[in-house]
Amino acid sequence: MTENQIDHDRLFKELLESFFAEFMELFFPEAARSIDLTQIRFLQQEIFTDVAAGERHEVDILVETRLKGQPGLILVHIEPQSYVQKNFNERMFVYFSRLYEKHRRKILPVAVFGYDRVRDEPDSFEIVFPFLDVLNFRFYKLELKKLDxxxxxxxxxxxxxxxxxxxxxxxxxxxxxxxxxxxxxxxxxxxxxxxxxxxxxxxxxxxxxxxxxxxxxxxxxxxxxxxxxxxxxxxxxxxxxxxxxxxxxxxxxxxxxxxxxxxxxxxxxxxxxxxxxxxxxxxxxxxxADSAAIQEKVPQLTDMDALDRVLDRLFVVGSLEEARSIIWEELSRFIQ
Structure with missing residues (x-):
């Protein structure tokens, strides 16, 4: 399977939806301690249309949860990124804006960079004038290739x-x-x-x-x-x-x-x-190498039940002689 044939979004979606709590606890422990990880619900994918760029984008992972001891719901948006993309930090802000416009809730954005290049990806997007800082949008980032x-x-x-x-x-x-x-x-x-x-x-x-x-x-x-x-x-x-x-x-x-x-x-x-x-x-x-002779006999075992019996017993043997005895015992059933 080539890089272009891999469905990166699906793989990361299956992994993180199955182990969302474990993901947050491992990489973002401070957030995990504040989020009620026993109360999570995965929402349907949101589809955004960028008219200027002529593109459509699906938000990969959107989780509805809450903060411990606080009323109301929050959202966690996780965006796995499998390739280098210019102005990705700006796109994260656009996704955040669209999600906030629709849901009007606190949103925790997370970007997971999974491509095979080591880069210094920004974790913020700013709009600044000499006389006024209009926007300082920040998000969690995880650059997998930088991890030991x-x-x-x-x-x-x-x-x-x-x-x-x-x-x-x-x-x-x-x-x-x-x-x-x-x-x-x-x-x-x-x-x-x-x-x-x-x-x-x-x-x-x-x-x-x-x-x-x-x-x-x-x-x-x-x-x-x-x-x-x-x-x-x-x-x-x-x-x-x-x-x-x-x-x-x-x-x-x-x-x-x-x-x-x-x-x-x-x-x-x-x-x-x-x-x-x-x-x-x-x-x-x-x-x-001492087992080479008995390995040559294994292909003669073509009965499923016989193979299962060998596997059940093989993992507990203490010596090669015991293993040889088990395989010969099964072979002898068909020789007789």
Whole structure:
């Protein structure tokens, strides 16, 4: 997927609507302490038309909430910005003005700069005369590329985990960033839907190539067994889902006739291959080159139930011999 094909607005909208409180607590703690984060409602997108520029713009995230101990409602407007835009600070003021004109409420504006360039973006817009300061409009800004990813890896904040992929890291640190992301997810123990959302966001912006994936699994092999087990169980579902979707999509596009049969067949095949891949990667991670011989036998396990039984038992084995015994036990069911 190229940069132009990524729907940045949708990705940030899903992330911040799912973890709005966590986002505010992480990056704007002073505001978070004053806002009642238990009382939030996401409003429909506002559409502004700029006649002079000939453009239409949708306000991405608009939250209705209130301040603790104070009457009345306020709005929080969050504007993710994925590319450099001239006079963006002026646009933030225009959005603020339109929103205030319609809602007549206090509005807290927030800009999130997510592009891959380090810049000094302004956080204000002024209209000043020598004899009078007419306007000094200010907004919160978050420039992700300026953040040091290492400062967030010990957090149990899901937004921090997802946004590691947009923070400032060197190309040679990509594997380490992915590893720390996985460790954060393993600690947080989120429900599958939220975990999948974070994984989809992260891998959109930081997807390892094959060589980097191999390096990642070598690093996992040096870690504590319990932590590795937790990480491997998380990644099992991602491998399965990704392969199933890819095969199903390919079959659906490849032939119009028998599309339903192709989809069903592709889903099953994808799940089998995903489980086989996870078993092999786990063996390589835990036992290294010594497991090569038994890894060669894994593709012979093509029964879904057998693969599930192996996965259920594999994460608790204490030795390569135990792992080999489990796989041979399942293989023997079909040899007999």
């Amino acid at each position: 990813w290492r400062e967030y890896i010990h957090s149990d904040n899901p937004v921090a985990a997802a946004l590691l992929s947009k923070m400032g890291f060197r190309p040679g640190e990509r594997v380490r960033v992915k590893l720390e992301f996985l460790r954060m997810l393993a600690r947080m123990k989120l429900d599958p839907a939220r975990m999948e959302l974070l994984a989809a966001f992260f891998e959109t912006y930081l997807k390892l190539d094959r060589e980097e994936e191999e390096q990642l699994y070598r690093e996992l092999g040096k870690m504590d067994k319990k932590e590795v087990d937790a990480i491997m169980q998380i990644t099992t579902s991602w491998h399965e889902k990704g392969r199933a979707e890819g095969l199903a999509e390919g079959r659906a596009e490849g032939r119009a006739e028998g599309r339903a049969e192709g989809l069903a067949e592709g889903l099953v095949e994808g799940k089998i291959k995903a489980k086989q891949e996870v078993i092999c990667r786990y063996l390589a991670c835990r036992f290294g």
